[in-house]
Amino acid sequence: MTTTPQAARRASPRKRRPATPAAPDPSAGLMPQAEPVRLLNSDGTALPSRPDYPEPPVEALREMYRRMVVGRRFDAQATALTKQGRLAVYPSSRGQEACQVGGVLALRDDDWVFPTYRESMALTARGIDPVEVLTLLRGDWHCGYDPTAVRTAPQCTPLATQCVHAAGLAYGESYQGRDTVAFVYIGDGATSEGDFHEGVNFAAVFKAPVVFFVQNNRYAISVPLSRQTAAPSLAYKGVGYGVPSEQVDGNDPVAVLAVLNRAVAHARAGKGPYLVEAHTYRMEPHTNADDQTRYRDAEEVEAWRDRDPIARLESYLRAREVLDDAAVAEIAEEAEAYAAGLRERMNTKPTVDPLSLFEHVYAQPTPQLVEQREQVRAELAATQEEDA
Amino acid sequence: MTTTPQAARRASPRKRRPATPAAPDPSAGLMPQAEPVRLLNSDGTALPSRPDYPEPPVEALREMYRRMVVGRRFDAQATALTKQGRLAVYPSSRGQEACQVGGVLALRDDDWVFPTYRESMALTARGIDPVEVLTLLRGDWHCGYDPTAVRTAPQCTPLATQCVHAAGLAYGESYQGRDTVAFVYIGDGATSEGDFHEGVNFAAVFKAPVVFFVQNNRYAISVPLSRQTAAPSLAYKGVGYGVPSEQVDGNDPVAVLAVLNRAVAHARAGKGPYLVEAHTYRMEPHTNADDQTRYRDAEEVEAWRDRDPIARLESYLRAREVLDDAAVAEIAEEAEAYAAGLRERMNTKPTVDPLSLFEHVYAQPTPQLVEQREQVRAELAATQEEDA
């Protein structure tokens, strides 16, 4: 039998019914707000408070201000050091102070931070010796600090690879009965890497206490956000992993800390990972070696000065009367002293023993490395003779 | 000045305001239905029709039925061929007929299909010679068919890697003014791979006409869905890329075709990629070599028999009076003939010239390969002498 036109045309035995059935939305509690969370206007005046994001204690905000000011000064000093040839390269995070410092303040000392090359300010804000933080960028061969001592992974350059490390570390800690939270700093561009996907998914599947903090500063070197995603917001990626997500005005220090406090509390409570996107902006070139005139114009950068996170927090704290001229001056002095100390300590080229090349490749050098070390040792001896 | 307790306790100058402001939801049109789209009950009786997913023409459904029946018979024959040692291995898609055939029916001949090892049935349903489809599994060294001739990529084993190929192919086609759609078959497990993330994102950013069709058959070999995602549905991943997504009852042939028609139309219209998750079930082991008793019990498998997509469509088409005993018998005969033909043609071990090893490694063999080929040629000559 073949289908007769009649049979085909015969109306289907269906009743029409309105489009979608009303069912409970399984994405409830996972989706971010439609608009970035904001607690301060750009001018620093307060917005109405909101129950979902209680404002952090004012002491915390004042401490945040202090570290942001010192952090910005540190950042400027580091950029200056590149000009003096004391640093091989430096990626500035000027403009991202609220994010850099907010992440650190939301954490306990025994939590683990997984930073990128962009987080030098965050690390100094965490209390790591700035000279150690800059060791690698100075041209030395290691990350400077002892990651296990300061609970901070080496600054990560292969983009997004730290996401899976954080998932593993966080799972391993809870596996061993510790309530450590792992905090991942990552950029907008790096969210395009497969390792971001795998890291967030591993954390979600294993309910690992990780906070993924995306600093969306609009650019991956020269590539604008529009080439990284077609989504309304990077925070919309969370729901695909069953991970609650939020977006926040990354230049609103009060909102950043409020949102990160909630995210960290969520992770610490054993509810699994949390994803936060902070909308911010990198005021400096990608690094001192970058030529930003090729991909963005001065006006765009200027426009962001009005949203300066430090000025914003300062005027709010002055309004709250926990900051006055004297305090501002005092903190500015502290920042200057911090920079001066760094400048001085960086004033020498570090010297490194060539034979250290063979250390820490393996716990014990292999016979091949011993052989190569002896050759290098002989070469060095020879040159010394010549020089003598 | 240090913060005085008074200052700290002084209430912040805020008015309270209700939680979230009502803003337009940027995720509108991206999120899937809360429940999988279903147009038929498990018993094949019709559900109320819905404007968002108009029912496909009955001729198409009848053709779908025919290909599903033939496809299942082909699949059973292929499994049988492994027992007779005619196939090295075979991954069955029994139970997934609605998805296997639905994808093919939603496409034009000049669209491109990106299948996995699981899609042998889809490929035969697309009209590719079954012997060609099984060439690789027979132990031969190539994919069997000419991908450019049948607009079908080689069946892909490295999981999720085909997602980025599809994005590139689709973009390249539209770049050259052709309205080709690329259709990706992928499994639930493979969505955990970084290449899935990168492929969907590339397609979204470049607005490439790709339909990503996730056959969620609940298992990745032995690993259950719960180890792949903590999300309510795999379709929730789309919003993170700004890609409209839907979930569908993968054992409801009418719904599968209706949803895929819409997805393909969306892509063809230049609106970018579309993500569809089909909830289905693999009735057979992962491959003939798999021991499913280690990870799931017979009851679970049995329960899915009641949702058999073929029985479901058959009873619906009978109700629509476009199918009767005679037609069913006729199609069953066709399927038997198809299987018999395959059985017969597979009844011999293919022979391959060892020297073909050196062909198509490069457009022209390198001097090193020429050298190696001559050595092998000499070896073969020597053994022939011995045999003689």
Place this chain on the structure above:
Amino acid sequence: MATMTMAKALNAALADAMLDDERVVVFGEDVGQLGGVFRITDGLQARFGDKRCFDTPLAEAGIVGFAVGLAMSGLRPVVEMQFDAFAYPAFEQIASHVAKLRNRTRGALSVPMVIRVPYAGGIGGVEHHCDSSEAYYAHTPGLKVVTPATVADAYSLLREAIDDPDPVVFMEPKKLYFASGDADLSARTEPFGRAVVRRPGRDATLVAYGPAVPVALEAAEAAREEGWDLEVVDVRTIVPFDDATVVASVRRTGRCVVVQEAQGFAGVGAEIAARVQERCFHALHAPVLRVAGLDIPYPAPMLEHTHLPSVDRVLDAVARLQWDDQPDSRWLADEVPA
């Protein structure tokens, strides 16, 4: 001393390691209830619970990166890559992190772990299931690369790898999984990093590792009839490489053939040949020859026997070791065949 398959010996090594050290965790794809597609982790989840042996999402970079994090937290991860070619997605994690973390942190952060990779062919596997990928890892400083050829070594090398302070890529020759042999499950064989003479001989040395070792031994047997007494050295640990044992053997025999299954170009066999001729030049009566897989993508089951180093190919190479002190006719012509 018990007789068992290599698969069983590997399984026993994992079980014993988990018993001796509760920091050892085993994970990967299908390693839980299924016990792995080759059953190497069979029964571990039932015995040690699903926290000690568990399945992960299907993502190899994720698996290795997750192991990095677990190692940072003080655990001892042993991960399974389901097949050789399916470890490639993890290449960045392996080359840029696993191999370098100790060095980048001056030893403050070591990530001891074992990455188990079933590799090589001879099992009639379809495409992407039979790659020989050891050279990629051996060329990456910071990794140790180990491959057993006997049941006894499978057990002891895996135990040693798990105890090792450095990350170890543990390459398991698939085709030997179900070959039986004797293993004393309490004893270790040679210390880590030592090659071993599997068969003493006077006339020439065959250097092989992993799946090529049985081929070399078989060839040595067959060579008897041709009147050649061949020594067979099993490399065992590609990194660190045991120059002493190999060089001592070749200096004694004066002739050497390196046998590997992997495609030859820029493979581990090239390194061995280069090292041997550097160190044994004046002892060599003939060039160091190599018998390796062809420089092609791993072929189909029907043709793999033509691709794989065979006893005949090894014997052909031995025959070319200039016993009559005549130069190898193959290279006599002024220009190389092209």
Place this chain on the structure above:
Amino acid sequence: MATMTMAKALNAALADAMLDDERVVVFGEDVGQLGGVFRITDGLQARFGDKRCFDTPLAEAGIVGFAVGLAMSGLRPVVEMQFDAFAYPAFEQIASHVAKLRNRTRGALSVPMVIRVPYAGGIGGVEHHCDSSEAYYAHTPGLKVVTPATVADAYSLLREAIDDPDPVVFMEPKKLYFASGDADLSARTEPFGRAVVRRPGRDATLVAYGPAVPVALEAAEAAREEGWDLEVVDVRTIVPFDDATVVASVRRTGRCVVVQEAQGFAGVGAEIAARVQERCFHALHAPVLRVAGLDIPYPAPMLEHTHLPSVDRVLDAVARLQWDDQPDSRWLADEVPA
């Protein structure tokens, strides 16, 4: 004939290829407005539009896989990996697809493309920015691997690579980007797959490629004073390898040192040394020696000079080529230092 930097020559090659063949598309990270971090794609987007030269999402597997799809659709992708170590995420796409698609489809589906990889060190780069990764690709059948050492070759080899029917991994020595030289932008130099004698000599052959070629040439100059007349062969295309040119040279000189920047173990230099001693055994007065990078993760700017093959190291190796016909004292001791 014009004088320009290698960077400019590569830029010109891309522009000319895009002009000659509209199927050629250039993409990657920061290759658009920025013109690439090394400015190799400078001006291409302005000149050819953002459909011919464009930025992609930040994902290397995505970039290479996207190129596979574009090639399937008939285009000719030329992709940039920003740095050597940042190509590792694409390793699976390169090894399992780019290298194998032609073979897996009996030639029905070829994916001609060029994967540009700025590689190696000598530029004071920080970690992950100076890997020498050529051996990973050279060991993968189905890929061609090319590396220019001169400005003229940079232009012509890139043009040839783009025209080539096979996928080519094009390794660009970073430290030579801004070295100037003469290039005739219309001419091709040698045919693809040919090495070239950069400097004729009688006493010994230095075989080098990419960043090591200038070192070898400098060493050859310096060797004059020591009374050695050294020949320098530039390999140019690692795959396919030009045995004829190398073997002819070594048969003439009777001595050979292979120079490479990459860590030595299982590197391309090992393959070259193994091939040369196989084919030139009776012509050799000394073992083929290798001068390579140390077997360590690429070191910090402060120490890279100690890691990199230097003129002195090359001369030390040449001095060990047993001119007095005495065996190399280094290997005389029965056991190797350990």
